[in-house]
Amino acid sequence: MNRLSGNTKKNRIYRMTFAILFMCFLFQNCVNDHCNEPLYTPINIAFYSETDTAKQAIPIGLTFQGVGTDSIINASGQFAVNLSLDALNDECLYAVALTHAESPLELFVLNSENKLIANGKEYPVKRILNNVIYEFGDFEDQLTFVGNVDSIYVFRKPTFDTLKISYERALEFVSAECGCMNTYTIKQARFIHNKIANVMIHTQQINNQSYEKHIQLYLENY
Amino acid sequence: MRSIFSYTWRTISFLLLLGMVSTAEAKGKNEGSPEKTFYGMYVDIDILHPILHLFNSNRMGVNADIQIDLWHKLYPTILVGYDWFDASSEYSYPIPATNNQYKINGTYFKIGALYNIWKKNYEKQNSPIAYLGINYGISPGFNYTIENYPINNSYWDNGNDRSFSADGHTTAQWGEIVGGVKTPIVKNFCLGFEVMFKTLLHIKDQNSDNNIIHQSYAPGFGDKEAGKWGFRYTISYFFHL
Incomplete structure (x- = not known):
């Protein structure tokens, strides 16, 4: 009798173990993972003074625009921007506009047709964001305007530089949860001289693990 | 969230198994000495993965193995299986994806050896066993298909994001420590x-x-x-020599 009840007890324990394990296994298959990996891989560009290379410069008015785009980035001393995915020609051209203390003050007028008039020429207003007007014309004839949307503006005319970055691009399929990520290796950085005096590649590899400065731009008289 | 739940249950499961195995070892008393080297072999079929497929249509798998019974102690094992995963729905990155697909399928093999730590009844051809062992696993040339995963290029493409697709095959290798129990239920099953x-x-x-x-x-x-961590629930047939 005792032996029988012992066997029943043992069988019950086995059955319960099977059942618990089975239920646990079913349960774990109902839960999904999430992507915890940062996939943003911008190029970080910082400005420095040419005269004091350890000193980070913060230009008064600085805007960046990828040539061929109409996206304008406002920045102070450092900014992060995407590189292009053009597989045929892996290089990016940026227009860099910045003002400084010596930039000449100019008068601009916004006429009734919302066009900016500067030096007797009219420029269509492409974008008004947060009460600030931005305008980039053709690359050969770039202008940027910054000011409140009123009739008359007085501000400093910026200088323009061009920054060209050549790179190799790799596409990484990271995981089922995260999908794809781009990584880059900077090959060359060139510039058209105006306010930029020099360019240095600080870190060549651009990936989601690196938060370092990749490019250092040295400015004259900052 | 997943890690908390999964690790909790896995720990509980493993402790239960360890408890059963150690109880078995403590109670285990061998009866006599081996009468022969080769007692027979088990043919095991996994019943868990086909059942799981009923609850989760994104994965499907079958596997079967052969375990050779040497001295009721050592069980050299060879396993063959096939798995199919559809992980398309797991994509959770904020960039929206349309009709994305990530599918994997392929055959795999395991080879290893198990050691019976339960009492050995040498008079019986087929008796309950509890075992520990190791396996080497390889999935040579399994297939993958990746379709329509978004690549963010919105700054340059004015919002026209691109997508990535690829397919091919690759190889995975892994090692396993295994523990388990097996008991006759009806005749040689x-x-x-x-x-x-x-x-x-x-x-x-x-x-x-x-x-x-x-x-x-x-x-x-x-x-x-x-x-x-992985689990198998098997139904087996023991072939006598």
Whole structure:
């Protein structure tokens, strides 16, 4: 009798173990993972003074625009921007506009047709964001305007530089949860001289693990 | 969230198994000495994965193995299986994806050896066993298909994001420590369950045309990140010599 009840007890324990394990296994298959990996891989560009290379410069008015785009980035001393995915020609051209203390003050007028008039020429207003007007014309004839949307503006005319970055691009399929990520290796950085005096590649590899400065731009008289 | 639940239950499961195995070992008294070397062999079929497929249509798998009974102590094992995963719905990055697909399928093999730590009844051809062992697993040339995963280029493309697609095959290798029990139920038919602790040795990343592809799954191993523990519930037939 005792032996029988012992066997029943043992069988019950086995059955319960099977059942618990089975239920646990079913349960774990109902839960999904999430992507915890940062996939943003911008190029970080910082400005420095040419005269004091350890000193980070913060230009008064600085805007960046990828040539061929109409996206304008406002920045102070450092900014992060995407590189292009053009597989045929892996290089990016940026227009860099910045003002400084010596930039000449100019008068601009916004006429009734919302066009900016500067030096007797009219420029269509492409974008008004947060009460600030931005305008980039053709690359050969770039202008940027910054000011409140009123009739008359007085501000400093910026200088323009061009920054060209050549790179190799790799596409990484990271995981089922995260999908794809781009990584880059900077090959060359060139510039058209105006306010930029020099360019240095600080870190060549651009990936989601690196938060370092990749490019250092040295400015004259900052 | 997943890690808390999965690790809790896995720990509980493993402790239960360890408890059963140690109880078995403590009670185990061998009766006599082996009468022969080769007692027979088990043919095991996994019943868990086909049942799981009924609850989760994104994965399907079958596997079967042969275990040779030497002296009722040592069980050299060879296993063959096939797994199919559809991980398309797991994509959770904020960039929206349309009709994205990530599917993996392929055959895998395991070879290993188990040692019976339960009492050995040498007079019987087929008796309950509890075992510990190791396996080496390989999935050679399993297939993957990746379609329509978004690549963010919105700054340059004015919002027209691009997508990435690729397919091919690659190889995964892993090692396992296994523990399990198996007991006869009717004549030569047995039921068993097995716990595996798996360590991924290598999944070959595909690297071509500046595209690097990491796999999240491997047939036989499962989820690369969360697949360290595995289970099998088997129904077996013991063939006498």
